[in-house]
Amino acid sequence: MKLKSTIIPLSGAIALMFASAAYSQEVVKIAHVGPLSGPNAHMGKDNENGARMAIDELNAKGVSIGGKKVKLELVGEDDASDPKQATAVATKLVDTKVAAVIGHLNSGTTIPASKIYNDAGIPQVSPSATNPKYTQQGFKTAFRVVANDAQLGAVLGKYAVKNMKTKNVAVIDDRTAYGQGVAEEFAKGAKSSGATIVGTQFTNDKATDFNAILTSIKSKKPDVIFFGGMDAVGGPMLRQMKQLGISAKFMGGDGVCTGSLPGLAGDGLIDDQVVCAEAGGVDASGKKGMDDFRAAYKKKYGIDVVYNAAYAYDATMTVVEAMQKAGSASPAKYLPELAKAHHKGVTGMIAFDAKGDIKDGSLTLYTYKGGQRTLLEVVK
Secondary structure (H helix, E strand, O other): HHHHHHHOOHHHHHHHHHHHHHHHEEEEEEEEEOOOOOOOOOHHHEEEEEEHHHHHHHHHOOEEEEEEEEEEEEEEEEEOOOOOHHHHHHHHHHHOOOOOEEEOOOHHHHHHHHHHHHHHHEEEEEEOOOOHHHHHHOOOOOOEEEHHHHHHHHHEEEHHHHOOOOEEEEEEEOHHHHHHHHHHHHHHHHOOOOOOOEEEEOOOOOOOHHHHHHHHHHHOOOEEEEOOOOOOHHHHHHHHHHHHHOOOOEEEEEOOOOOHHHHHHHHHHOOOOOOEEEOOOHHHHHHHHHHHHHHHHHHHHHOOOOHHHHHHHHHHHHHHHEEEEEEOOOOHHHHHHHHHEEEEEEEEEEEEOOOOEOOOEEEEEEEOOOOOOEEEEEEE
């Protein structure tokens, strides 16, 4: 029998060679988890966009880990700001064998999910969860790139008294781990600085009617109403404050300190009425880098940054840098490098203390004028 020979043209051989190389290229999966549905979806998508920017930029430049070219893949998941869904997603990601998790957004989802990641040895870096309990559990896999509520609430409480000359304060929270935590820390800071808490009320993170609690608070004539919760609730609350003729200043943490608040509050947002703090921020030396990031984000997505996109971006970059330094994307191998990270990011220097909290975390205070968020000061 005569054997047939097959001759592959040189161009075809080269094409096959590159196809084979591409096929064999290792894929490193990095997950992002946040609310992509429900009232906080705009925030969750913003954080996911920040993580995706980092992944896309790194892939465009080419990433090598341990001397091998790798392709980074972002695995996006929705926890809907719901603790039960968050733990289900966390279990799914462990089964998927992701190398790292950027998230979750809310403290109420980040904390329960953190045990699942820790048990699996998967590093988790939250770009926005601020409840101190997250990093007080003793988990070596838990990190955050923003200041916590103890810092944020205390700074806002002291600012209310010392800078705004506040004497009487009313406090409302949404009963979530984040909202309740930051409200409690604010109350401590305000009281220690000399203010009186004249009323305490609570709502929930899906509420739309606040007339009863606001009417009760109005009778106590507070100088400031502090709300622990997110902008999806804080915006409508401001509308109803105006309708009831409440002229008190309105304060909140990073959950209300967003680019979306003006649209959610509408004509309830009065110039200089709101004072809020973002768990992060850059000083003058970092302003250009942050401005460049915001411009690149708008060019890529066609919208302005809403919340903590830059922190999700930095969290992702820090994780990949730790993998490169360790020469491995295996969680057990790169985790020690992540713990001693020293990454110069858009939001500042990313380095963690023994608990996994950001070292020297900044806080930025803002107000709103003409429907725009306006810088007051950066506090270390």
